[in-house]
Amino acid sequence: MSKRTALNEEDVCSAIRDRVLEQRLAPGTKLTEESLCSIFGVGRTTVRRAFLLLTRDNIIELEKNKGAVVASPTPEDARQVFEARRVLEQAMLEKATANINGDDIKRLRDHLRDEEEALRQADIARWIRLTGRFHILLAQLSGNALMCKFLEQLVFQTSLIIALYGRTGTAPNCKGGDHERLVDALEDGDTKTAGEILTHHLTTIESQLVFKARSSEQDLHTIFATAND
Amino acid sequence: MSKRTALNEEDVCSAIRDRVLEQRLAPGTKLTEESLCSIFGVGRTTVRRAFLLLTRDNIIELEKNKGAVVASPTPEDARQVFEARRVLEQAMLEKATANINGDDIKRLRDHLRDEEEALRQADIARWIRLTGRFHILLAQLSGNALMCKFLEQLVFQTSLIIALYGRTGTAPNCKGGDHERLVDALEDGDTKTAGEILTHHLTTIESQLVFKARSSEQDLHTIFATAND
DNA sequence: TTTAGCAACATTGTCAACAATTTAATGGCT
DNA sequence: AGCCATTAAATTGTTGACAATGTTGCTAAA
Numbered sequence A, B: 001m002s003k004r005t006a007l008n009e010e011d012v013c014s015a016i017r018d019r020v021l022e023q024r025l026a027p028g029t030k031l032t033e034e035s036l037c038s039i040f041g042v043g044r045t046t047v048r049r050a051f052l053l054l055t056r057d058n059i060i061e062l063e064k065n066k067g068a069v070v071a072s073p074t075p076e077d078a079r080q081v082f083e084a085r086r087v088l089e090q091a092m093l094e095k096a097t098a099n100i101n102g103d104d105i106k107r108l109r110d111h112l113r114d115e116e117e118a119l120r121q122a123d124i125a126r127w128i129r130l131t132g133r134f135h136i137l138l139a140q141l142s143g144n145a146l147m148c149k150f151l152e153q154l155v156f157q158t159s160l161i162i163a164l165y166g167r168t169g170t171a172p173n174c175k176g177g178d179h180e181r182l183v184d185a186l187e188d189g190d191t192k193t194a195g196e197i198l199t200h201h202l203t204t205i206e207s208q209l210v211f212k213a214r215s216s217e218q219d220l221h222t223i224f225a226t227a228n229d
Numbered sequence C: 001t002t003t004a005g006c007a008a009c010a011t012t013g014t015c016a017a018c019a020a021t022t023t024a025a026t027g028g029c030t
Numbered sequence D: 001a002g003c004c005a006t007t008a009a010a011t012t013g014t015t016g017a018c019a020a021t022g023t024t025g026c027t028a029a030a
Helices: A009-021 A035-041 A044-056 A073-099 A102-120 A124-138 A145-165 A178-187 A192-207 A216-225 B007-023 B031-040 B043-055 B075-099 B104-119 B124-140 B146-163 B178-187 B190-209 B218-224
Strands: A060-063 A067-070 B060-064 B066-071
Touching: A009 A035, A009 A124, A009 B007, A009 B075, A009 B178, A035 A044, A044 A060, A044 A067, A044 A073, A044 B043, A044 B075, A044 B218, A060 A102, A060 B075, A067 B043, A073 A145, A073 B075, A073 B146, A102 A124, A124 A145, A124 A178, A145 B075, A178 A192, A178 B146, B007 B031, B007 B043, B007 B124, B007 B146, B031 B075, B043 B066, B075 B146, B104 B124, B124 B146, B124 B178, B178 B190
Parallel strands: none
Antiparallel strands: A060 A067, B060 B066
16 A cells, blocks of 8 residues: 655655656646646646746746646747757856866766666756756755756756757757766866856757748737738 | 725735835744734735745745744755856846946936935845845846846845844845946946956945844754863 | 627636634633 | 633635636628
């Protein structure tokens, strides 16, 4: 008799967040209360609370009397997310180099091994989740839980952004061994190089986004405007 | 017949946030649902939602079956808040100098005038609120709403920290004309000096905190320990 | 065929009653 | 008085019914 303790709103939140991180929940997906209630076996109250929290983190959008949909960050949102990530992660990396020790390096190495393994097993969802988690792991070394929490939000939003504007949709966000080389530099105590790799890493990902036109009112206007000349 | 539209959870949130910013709501203050319901004329549902949001912003602490109290940041929290503020505000200031124009400077000047006037009228609550808002106003010039929102959280938390650990409790957090000199430097396009003033400003405030012992179990142990030798 | 209006349905929002828990108060007892 | 247990009051948590709103599908008229 498995005494299953009732799930709370945090559980629902992190479940949804994980699906977003894995890109198994696409932007725009409608989230009805009823379906989530039955999926997680919780009451509407809990789902409702989860919605409120996820809205705060820009993971879903809540419209009065219309319910919740997975957020669709605009190109401008994307710009701000990457700008914030460069600022935060750079700063946190510098803080981290002060506190870092052998155990930390080992933990990063272990994580990299997990990434590779997921990739080898073609478990893409897991791999995507892990590449996101790498940045959070790195942030935790800074010793600033507050900034860490904020970065988490940004990582989740990045996943939505890549889902919307990523070149191939799922695959190549954190490839190219950037993570490995970053850890190498960290181990050598070469903060400067580590910072450069990190910034370049983020800028590269951002530069590969393609803001193609999407179906919306705005785009309809554009379409008819161009058809008129 | 003033058709007063019903307040929602955001209204309740910002009302509470403002009181925290003004330091009229001290850390540890109990917030009962009933009292807030009657004060704002809303149902328990709304208050409850507001609580959830405020918890997310570290403005109140919510304990199961025990209700909500205004948050009491620890000294470590304080350290992280100021560290994050230095990082964020510095970065946002740099972004701001790229976009800034005459209107922006004028808006800052107007704000400074408001600050002075509040101080002259001895409207301390208003003055405290304005000094906090100055930093938010500055952040808005960066053109990054995301980082701006995060900084807002930090400013509110700073108010709690000063209420707890500030030397005189209410008065001298943002004095000394630092704000004026900062705007001067901005107007001259002297980003470097502006940045130095800002960082120094924050570091000064932090260094003036005094983490005196507070009444709690931990402190009781300490007190009796020192009495034993 | 298209469109406007209407009706049936589904989903979300609100509220009040009830349950669970904590906090305050009462009353013996040493 | 001071302390502990028990009871009463107050506060928070949860649930379900109902109201408000949005959505879908249908009919009929142009």
